[in-house]
Amino acid sequence: MKKAISINVNGTPHNTEVEPRMLLVHYLRDALALTGTHVGCETSLCGACTVLMDGQAVKSCTIFAVQADGSQVTTIEGLAQNGELHPVQEGFWERHGLQCGYCTPGMIIAAAQILERNPNPSQEEIRHGLEGNLCRCTGYQHIVEAVEYAAKKS
Template sequence: MQRAIKVTVNGKEYEREVEPRMLLVHFLREELGLTGTHIGCETTVCGACTVMLEGHTVKSCTVLAVQANGKNLETIESVASDGDLHPIQEGFWNEHGLQCGFCTPGMIMSVKQLLGDNPNPSRDEIRHAIEGNLCRCTGYQHIVKSVESAAKAMVQE
């Protein structure tokens, strides 16, 4: 049985008919073609599928698309504007915050929420904020540095 849903993703409204069992991450990738949000573990662990739902980060493999009906979503595709990287993306670029890049979209969405709530986080606060995002390459040191660099750049802006 299909259900009609209406969602706003990155400022654009979409209406689609979906099965209630369709996961939000599949909706974003397959229905809307927004493949920047990655599927890692699909078991609520790795955080690669992190997006913002009504301004809060969620793991989109553990939300049904129908639960987003009428809601506002932001994905990694909304972060850069007109080809200019966001300061968080610049931070990851400058400080080597990624190697394979698979976790990066989810990592950046989590960092976006952190720096929105707390513009000047300590190292502990950064680690606490990204505890739901697993990276298998960097050992996290560079990611923490990337966040510090982004925070500094954003405060100066």
């Protein structure tokens, strides 16, 4: 039995009928073709699927699309504004905060949330804030530098 939902994603309203068990990440990827949000573990441990839901960083692999009904979702595709990279995106590019890029969208969303809550975080606070996101390539040091870059920039 499908259920009608209304979700605003990256500023665009979407009215869709979905299976109640459809995960938010599959809704974004399969129904809306926003494939920037990745699935890394399906258990909310790796953070590759992190998106902003009503301003909160959430793991979209363990939220049903129906739970996001009526909410505003921002994915990695919606972070840049008017063609300008978000400072965190810029920081990742400037400081080599990514290698394979798979964890990157979730990592950038999580980092943006850290800065929103604390515009001048210490390295320790950045590392603590990124504990819900795994990266296997970078060893995190360049990610920490990327977030510091963004903090200075914004």
